Amino acid sequence: MTNPLCAYCDIVRGQAPVSMVYADERCIAFMDIQPVLTGHLLVIPRVHVASLEDLDPDLGVHLFRVGMKLAAAMRRSTLHCEGINFFLADGEAAGQDVFHVHLHILPRFHGDNFGFRFPPGYWDRPSRDTLDALAAQIREAL
Numbered sequence: 001m002t003n004p005l006c007a008y009c010d011i012v013r014g015q016a017p018v019s020m021v022y023a024d025e026r027c028i029a030f031m032d033i034q035p036v037l038t039g040h041l042l043v044i045p046r047v048h049v050a051s052l053e054d055l056d057p058d059l060g061v062h063l064f065r066v067g068m069k070l071a072a073a074m075r076r077s078t079l080h081c082e083g084i085n086f087f088l089a090d091g092e093a094a095g096q097d098v099f100h101v102h103l104h105i106l107p108r109f110h111g112d113n114f115g116f117r118f119p120p121g122y123w124d125r126p127s128r129d130t131l132d133a134l135a136a137q138i139r140e141a142l
Helices: 007-012 057-076 128-141
Strands: 020-023 027-031 041-045 083-087 103-108
Touching: 007 027, 007 041, 020 057, 027 057, 041 057, 057 083, 057 103
Parallel strands: none
Antiparallel strands: 020 027, 027 041, 041 103, 083 103
16 A cells, blocks of 8 residues: 555656666665765665554565665676665654655765764773663563
8 A cells, every 4th residue: 555645655656757776566676866876776665664663574574685686786787886785764863754664775885975974972882781781671672
């Protein structure tokens, strides 16, 4: 099922222009219209799913498998591609701006001027007690 208010669902329904790279019965992959780097792709499920919490695990596996296939194709293509980043933002605080699950596939190369910025204090490792307490909090929520 698609959402009539979702831009990615418009693409799935064929109601928006797209530069398609891959399509099957469960997902599609297309060029990002605001690429971080040349060759930036998005892989999305055909069904509207706003967040990872709502994504069927089997469909998540499928999206990742398709992403792996596309990443390998990028490396074989003529794109400038020395490495690959997968990125998936889940929630506004994580940078998600279209609330339809989407996996970014970014071809990377030395000197591409893109990267992740680490916050202050990143290099100060937490104690094992702190890590154990955090692990326990997450285990309890499983």
